[in-house]
Amino acid sequence: MHPISFVGAGPGASDLLTLRAADRLRSADTLVWADSLVCPAITKLVPERCEKIRTSKMTLEEIISVLVDKQRSGQRVVRLHDGDTALYSAINEHICMLTDYNIPVEVVPGISAYQATAAGLATELTIPGVVQTVILGRASGRTGVPNNESLSRLAALKASLCLYLSAHYVEEVQSTLLEYYPVDTPVAVGHRVSWPDELLSVTPLNEMTAFTRKHKLLRTTLYIVSPALVSGPQRSCLYSPNYNHLFRPNL
Template sequence: MTGKVIFIGAGPGAPDLITVRGYQTIQKADCIIYAGSLVNKKVLDNRKSDAKVFNSAELNLNEIVTIMEKATSENKLVARVHTGDPSIYGAIAEQIRLLKEKSIEYELIPGVSSVFGSAAALEKELTLPEISQTVIITRPEGRTPKPKDESLESLASHHATMCIFLGVGMIDKVVSELSKNYPINTPVAVVKKATWPDQEIVKGTLKDIAIKVKQANITKTAMIIVGEVLGPIDFNDSKLYDATFAHEYRDSKK
């Protein structure tokens, strides 16, 4: 018999925002590899006393997979714990590729992304009728290159709600690119460490958000959300609960 690797989304920060399935997997795991630079270590508090714990922030890809390979060859359960949801900037594809090459069984458990932790912190819906029905999740180009058609400037032309990871450290560049297609008075919010006890929120527009972020000394671990859905705007109710709108569960009341 061989063991198994289970990738777990630990959520945006608050330890009780991990899924029940993720929590139970950590409870049973013999080996835990967690993203120590981002994951709240409290999500590991329910682990077995003899579980081996590794911080992936200190490891490279081959070292991580070597640990997985050794543990699974001993019929052990490996919990690979990522921040937020591992399908967004989780670098799981490269790990899965190597697991497949080695015929190691694996599974994915989704988590609450910091996108949605930030929206909850702002008490906002990211999709409002006739304002924005599209959410773009992206990042600025840094050491990791981006396809040309996915530049912030290009994506901003849609005027949709945009959620930007890994961009607060280059806020001037982000604002410069967005301002080429969004109006300069477009609302922007920056949420640092959404759902953590030391969560911070900075609100502004493209005109002043860079100054406000610098004044707050926010340089990392923050989500940038851009779009009219953040503003104090009038919008029409959706059809979902409209009394005059009939669907298979409800008759209209005209």
């Protein structure tokens, strides 16, 4: 029996899939995919014979029942999630239930939206002397976040802050962030990054809400709030002529 493959689809473009993810898709008999989140272009990689099942209207129990049936009938099953499997993918609840059925799984990671957004802007989020920490988080919203991970606590670090699933709450988010970051802190706004209709731009923090509303962004939108987005050419130690290390000892 084949394990069920939980595959990260990456942000959208099919050439941003890992080779392993593409391999699992090309040999799938059944594809169970998060159609409200995954770019449809990715699903074209499966063979013609492959059955495609959309999960946007299904409950977890219904999804698990399909996964179990298909796997037990000897099929190669791919459960496809957007971005990376480690972030807001709900794979944990799937895997816990499948473990109860003794079904083996494998997880194939993907490129996350924050990586695609930073790359799309040709930026690094960790600039020496400016910011050395990246936070991946979200506004509280309907799901809620633990109190010790409130947006205020995250913002107080003034790190590179990547916010998933937060466009619905942008007004509240902007006002909280303005208590900590300067008004002109750049905010990268990525909507459907790497999809054919991608929107990718940088706006000052005090215009984050106006920008979001103007472009009617609600779903598939990621924000990166970061002083790194405007920093000048700060040098790292790694490539400094005055910094010696194992591979470049004192000359």
